[in-house]
Amino acid sequence: MDLLGNMLGGFAVALQPVNIAAALLGALVGTATGVLPGLGVLGAMAILMPITIHFSAVTGLIMLAGIYYGAMYGGSTTAILLRIPGESGSIVTTIDGYEFARKGRAGAALMICAVGSFIAGTISIVGLSLFTTLLADVALRFSSPEFCLLALLGGLTLVRITGNDPAQNMVMLLVGMALATIGVDAVSGDTRFTFNTSTLALGFDLVPVALGLYGLSELFHVLASNEGFPRATTVRLREMIPTRREWSRAWPAIVRGSGIGFLIGLLPGPGSLTSTFASYGVEKAIARTHRDEFGKGAIEGFAGPEAANNAVATSALVPVLSLGIPFTPNVALMLGALIVQGIQPGPLLLSQHPDVVWGLLASMYIGNVALLALNLPLVGMWVRLLRVPQYALIGFIFAISFVGVYTVRNSYWDLCVLVGFGVVGSVLRQIGFDLAPMILGLVIGPIFEKALRETLFLSGGDFTIFVTRPISAVLSALCVVAVVGPTIAVWIRRGSRVPQQS
Amino acid sequence: MRMLVVMNFAASLSLAGACAHAAEGQFPTKPVTLTVNYGAGGGSDAIGRALGRALEKPLKQPVAIENIAGGAGTRGVTAVVTAEPDGYQIGVATNSPMTIAVHTVKGLSWGNPSTYDILGGIGIVYNTVCIQADSPLKTLDDVVKYAKENPGKLKVASIAGGINQYTWDAFAKKANINVRFVPYSGDADGVASFLGKNTELAALTWPGLKAQVEVGKARPLAVFGPERMSSNPDVPTFKELGYDVVTTSDYVVYAPKGIPEAKRRVIVEAVKQAVSDPDFVRVLTAQNIQVQFTDGEKMTRQFTEIFNATAPSTPSGK
Numbered sequence: 162m163d164l165l166g167n168m169l170g171g172f173a174v175a176l177q178p179v180n181i182a183a184a185l186l187g188a189l190v191g192t193a194t195g196v197l198p199g200l201g202v203l204g205a206m207a208i209l210m211p212i213t214i215h216f217s218a219v220t221g222l223i224m225l226a227g228i229y230y231g232a233m234y235g236g237s238t239t240a241i242l243l244r245i246p247g248e249s250g251s252i253v254t255t256i257d258g259y260e261f262a263r264k265g266r267a268g269a270a271l272m273i274c275a276v277g278s279f280i281a282g283t284i285s286i287v288g289l290s291l292f293t294t295l296l297a298d299v300a301l302r303f304s305s306p307e308f309c310l311l312a313l314l315g316g317l318t319l320v321r322i323t324g325n326d327p328a329q330n331m332v333m334l335l336v337g338m339a340l341a342t343i344g345v346d347a348v349s350g351d352t353r354f355t356f357n358t359s360t361l362a363l364g365f366d367l368v369p370v371a372l373g374l375y376g377l378s379e380l381f382h383v384l385a386s387n388e389g390f391p392r393a394t395t396v397r398l399r400e401m402i403p404t405r406r407e408w409s410r411a412w413p414a415i416v417r418g419s420g421i422g423f424l425i426g427l428l429p430g431p432g433s434l435t436s437t438f439a440s441y442g443v444e445k446a447i448a449r450t451h452r453d454e455f456g457k458g459a460i461e462g463f464a465g466p467e468a469a470n471n472a473v474a475t476s477a478l479v480p481v482l483s484l485g486i487p488f489t490p491n492v493a494l495m496l497g498a499l500i501v502q503g504i505q506p507g508p509l510l511l512s513q514h515p516d517v518v519w520g521l522l523a524s525m526y527i528g529n530v531a532l533l534a535l536n537l538p539l540v541g542m543w544v545r546l547l548r549v550p551q552y553a554l555i556g557f558i559f560a561i562s563f564v565g566v567y568t569v570r571n572s573y574w575d576l577c578v579l580v581g582f583g584v585v586g587s588v589l590r591q592i593g594f595d596l597a598p599m600i601l602g603l604v605i606g607p608i609f610e611k612a613l614r615e616t617l618f619l620s621g622g623d624f625t626i627f628v629t630r631p632i633s634a635v636l637s638a639l640c641v642v643a644v645v646g647p648t649i650a651v652w653i654r655r656g657s658r659v660p661q662q663s
Numbered sequence: 664m665r666m667l668v669v670m671n672f673a674a675s676l677s678l679a680g681a682c683a684h685a686a687e688g689q690f691p692t693k694p695v696t697l698t699v700n701y702g703a704g705g706g707s708d709a710i711g712r713a714l715g716r717a718l719e720k721p722l723k724q725p726v727a728i729e730n731i732a733g734g735a736g737t738r739g740v741t742a743v744v745t746a747e748p749d750g751y752q753i754g755v756a757t758n759s760p761m762t763i764a765v766h767t768v769k770g771l772s773w774g775n776p777s778t779y780d781i782l783g784g785i786g787i788v789y790n791t792v793c794i795q796a797d798s799p800l801k802t803l804d805d806v807v808k809y810a811k812e813n814p815g816k817l818k819v820a821s822i823a824g825g826i827n828q829y830t831w832d833a834f835a836k837k838a839n840i841n842v843r844f845v846p847y848s849g850d851a852d853g854v855a856s857f858l859g860k861n862t863e864l865a866a867l868t869w870p871g872l873k874a875q876v877e878v879g880k881a882r883p884l885a886v887f888g889p890e891r892m893s894s895n896p897d898v899p900t901f902k903e904l905g906y907d908v909v910t911t912s913d914y915v916v917y918a919p920k921g922i923p924e925a926k927r928r929v930i931v932e933a934v935k936q937a938v939s940d941p942d943f944v945r946v947l948t949a950q951n952i953q954v955q956f957t958d959g960e961k962m963t964r965q966f967t968e969i970f971n972a973t974a975p976s977t978p979s980g981k
Contacts, residue, residue: 507874
């Protein structure tokens with residue numbers, strides 16, 4: 162019917178040679194930025210955006226979208242091979258993906274991620290094509306009170322994400338949240354904790370902090386120990402293909418991750434990062450037989466999150482295509498590509514420029530297939546990357562990290578942050594702290610604070626707003642469960658069985 | 664013989680003069696940097712890039728776009744106004760960071776508009792107040808009347824610390840109404856909250872709300888501009904409705920103070936030409952920004968007015 166006609170029309174647009182080329186170019190550039198640590202998606206999109214003016218609006222949009230989801234494909238590569246996240250959305254993958262690779266299954270891990278990204282991309286494009294308008298209405302039901310509770314719920318549940326003591330993780334989470342308060346306050350515009358310097362007004366950006374904590378500290382670790390990166394001894398096809406047993410564990414996690422990512426992508430905030438934490442948390446919580454494997458190379462621990470960040474890249478387009486409201490800078494940049502062409506993005510985009518919207522959607526099907534075709538043969542090449550002499554590899558990663566971080570905001574301060582957090586990360590690792598909660602705190606801290614203050618402005622200081630709105634009430638209840646649930650579970654276990662060491 | 668020498672001397676003098684003149688006329692001889700004080704993506708960036716392209720034609724040199732975000736938009740301004748005043752570093756920004764955020768962000772090396780050089784205004788953003796389309800309150804008078812009878816009951820979604828808050832406060836004071844001000848950090852958040860029916864009113868930019876007006880979700884009550892918008896002449900201004908609050912958000916091109924007059928004239932002339940460039944007009948029009956060149960002196964006066972009006976009552980030593 163109508164949908165089919167629209168979709169066919171979309172494919173007619175997407176299959177034009179120039180558009181196929183744009184999708185391939187975008188996907189390729191995206192994969193490269195994803196693989197290279199520090200070089201961000203936003204930077205790559207911003208650099209290529211001026212080129213889009215020479216093409217039609219739909220061609221430009223296809224290319225930018227290709228970079229966006231291509232980066233989500235590539236981000237896992239260094240996370241798995243070197244324990245250095247290529248994008249902030251791949252931080253979680255450094256936990257289990259890297260451990261899995263150390264068992265000699267690096268190729269299989271990369272292949273699971275590539276296929277998982279493809280499945281997640283496909284599922285969410287179908288969701289996007291079928292339900293855009295409906296989903297946009299759902300997304301609007303979430304406002305400041307709900308964001309505030311979601312951030313709280315995320316913090317409360319994800320402190321249990323790693324094997325460490327939850328109290329220890331909570332400390333790291335709070336440190337991350339405290340760091341996030343430095344700089345310009347998003348609500349009032351006042352500067353806080355800056356000692357009247359314009360440098361500290363910049364605050365701690367996620368990219369240098371994450372790359373310092375994970376990337377640089379890992380390099381320091383490799384340099385200090387004789388252990389080094391895991392060596393790829395042989396790269397035979399047999400070792401790159403996941404076994405049937407591995408697949409049967411991966412695919413349910415991929416499907417769940419896709420769903421989680423799709424829903425989180427509808428909301429404002431850095432969904433590509435939060436969705437991966439959420440997916441990891443869910444996988445760990447529902448794991449029955451392999452629970453003790455988490456942190457030591459559980460397949461679900463990277464298959465789910467890698468699917469989630471790809472689903473986010475697609476569903477983040479929902480608010481922008483249906484309402485004209487960009488919730489993330491990446492999507493805002495895609496809007497910019499339309500504006501440059503004189504197309505006004507907004508709720509009328511779909512009816513006024515159906516060729517653009519449907520052409521983009523159709524191109525995403527094609528782009529995902531292209532990415533899978535591109536990434537599977539690359540797996541062998543990436544694994545061979547580990548055979549590069551360590552001194553060369555480390556030097557290269559150092560250089561690319563510095564360049565990447567500098568390009569984000571053109572700021573020397575961010576380079577100091579990068580190095581500083583490299584040292585901090587090394588020390589914290591040595592004394593046995595987990596770094597993930599700190600990053601999470603840095604990300605959800607501002608969301609939580611801003612949403613809390615907006616909520617209280619909205620309600621005039623009345624906290625009952627958190628239980629009088631239906632969605633908020635459910636989320637509040639979940640927060641309570643998250644706090645008291647584990648304690649009750651311990652009591653029940655103690656009552657029924659001999660207490661056991663966890 | 665002597666004659667010849669003199670002639671030679673004169674010739675070389677005039678040649679030198681010609682050379683100097685040529686060198687002056689040749690400005691710029693290398694790429695010019697145009698700083699955007701927000702990150703890539705988003706309205707300011709799109710405008711900066713469009714302006715950069717439009718400037719390349721009259722300047723006959725590449726224009727590099729540099730995004731320096733942070734500090735509520737003040738960091739990019741700092742980079743421009745502290746640069747060498749040689750004409751190779753200019754910036755594009757709106758009045759919010761330069762006249763309002765400047766009071767709240769500490770440690771800036773610049774202050775009131777006399778500490779930098781505004782070369783000219785390039786576009787005007789109108790600010791508006793809209794109400795939910797299905798609200799029984801139809802006009803601004805209805806809203807004011809209702810707000811007076813029910814103090815603190817209506818809520819307005821707006822942006823904190825910028826021109827929108829300043830404008831709304833001025834209006835609320837003139838109308839003597841008490842409406843709950845809910846600040847968001849930008850148009851996108853504010854519009855989303857308004858569409859989710861969390862607030863009855865939205866005091867945001869016209870570009871941010873126009874699309875929602877077109878699909879019938881928002882009804883514009885009035886705009887804060889000096890006169891009605893040419894694109895939507897049916898929307899009245901606050902001034903004609905009896906509330907003398909006239910502000911706009913203006914995009915200006917600015918530079919560090921002290922650029923040699925000849926170079927300055929070249930840039931101003933190029934900006935004037937860029938503003939009539941069809942591609943540039945298209946980009947701004949798509950964002951519902953009124954394209955118009957405004958004289959630098961006039962913009963400086965306008966900026967100074969807002970700067971003084973929003974300054975904290977106790978002088979902070981700036």
